[in-house]
Amino acid sequence: MRGEKALQISARRIETTTIFDITGDIDLANSPEIRKALLKEIKESKTPRVVMNLVKVRYIDSSGVASLVEGLKASRDAGTRFILFGLSPAAREVLQLSRLLKIFEVHDTEEQALA
Amino acid sequence: MSGDLLLKVELRSDPGMLCVVRAAMERLTEAFGFTEPECRSVTRAVDEALTNIMRHSYAGQTDRPIEVLCQRVPKRRNTGDGFEVLLSDRGPAVDPAKLQGRRLDEIKPGGLGLHFIRQSMDVVEFKRERGSNLLRLIKYLQSGKQD
Numbered sequence: 001m002r003g004e005k006a007l008q009i010s011a012r013r014i015e016t017t018t019i020f021d022i023t024g025d026i027d028l029a030n031s032p033e034i035r036k037a038l039l040k041e042i043k044e045s046k047t048p049r050v051v052m053n054l055v056k057v058r059y060i061d062s063s064g065v066a067s068l069v070e071g072l073k074a075s076r077d078a079g080t081r082f083i084l085f086g087l088s089p090a091a092r093e094v095l096q097l098s099r100l101l102k103i104f105e106v107h108d109t110e111e112q113a114l115a
Numbered sequence: 116m117s118g119d120l121l122l123k124v125e126l127r128s129d130p131g132m133l134c135v136v137r138a139a140m141e142r143l144t145e146a147f148g149f150t151e152p153e154c155r156s157v158t159r160a161v162d163e164a165l166t167n168i169m170r171h172s173y174a175g176q177t178d179r180p181i182e183v184l185c186q187r188v189p190k191r192r193n194t195g196d197g198f199e200v201l202l203s204d205r206g207p208a209v210d211p212a213k214l215q216g217r218r219l220d221e222i223k224p225g226g227l228g229l230h231f232i233r234q235s236m237d238v239v240e241f242k243r244e245r246g247s248n249l250l251r252l253i254k255y256l257q258s259g260k261q262d
Contacts (some may be wrong), residue, residue: 061165
């Protein structure tokens with residue numbers, strides 16, 4: 001069954017910002033990929049602003065939330081910004097349930113996220 | 116079994132199967148009569164329960180058996196019928212003290228799955244029976260709402 005709904009991660013660079021465009025559900029099967037990509041960008045590349053485009057992410061589980069939290073903590077440690085935009089109802093719900101919605105910088109659109 | 120069988124699934128503890136079960140739960144809960152947010156709640160709870168089994172009960176082994184059984188159970192006072200999900204695995208006995216979930220006032224990764232399950236369902240019960248871990252989840256339809 002692996003690969004039928006594989007997660008796709010691609011990165012765009014706009015000046016000092018990296019935008020990760022994510023497509024697919026984020027769950028235990030693939031959240032390590034998200035974590036690895038995020039931490040590399042924040043810790044190794046030291047990108048000043050990392051933005052997660054979640055418009056095409058329908059579902060995020062607790063392991064996906066944990067990866068986002070690791071990204072947030074790494075960016076705080078590095079003194080950089082970590083931004084989410086385009087949350088689906090399910091993604092918004094898990095951040096609300098974990099009381100993290102107000103902890104993250106969240107925007108509706110890419111334009112707002114990059115403003 | 117005490118209810119009317121809706122679905123029975125046997126799967127291996129492969130995380131690649133999670134999306135398959137989620138798709139089935141989305142359709143089944145919709146057909147049962149839940150609202151969209153309720154469908155997401157039940158689907159999330161089952162997904163997180165399976166994730167916990169795969170990560171903790173089976174410690175990442177991908178070939179161990181899991182059974183998921185869904186059935187309609189009688190309504191309680193002031194509710195409609197219940198949607199019950201029974202999940203069983205053959206992993207080692209789980210320490211009930213580890214099933215409490217963590218506090219949410221600290222920002223840290225991990226430990227959220229149980230919290231999501233408890234927030235999403237009306238009944239969450241765990242027991243050990245005949246060498247299996249059994250998790251019982253129920254969500255009730257709002258009063259007067261039947262399919």
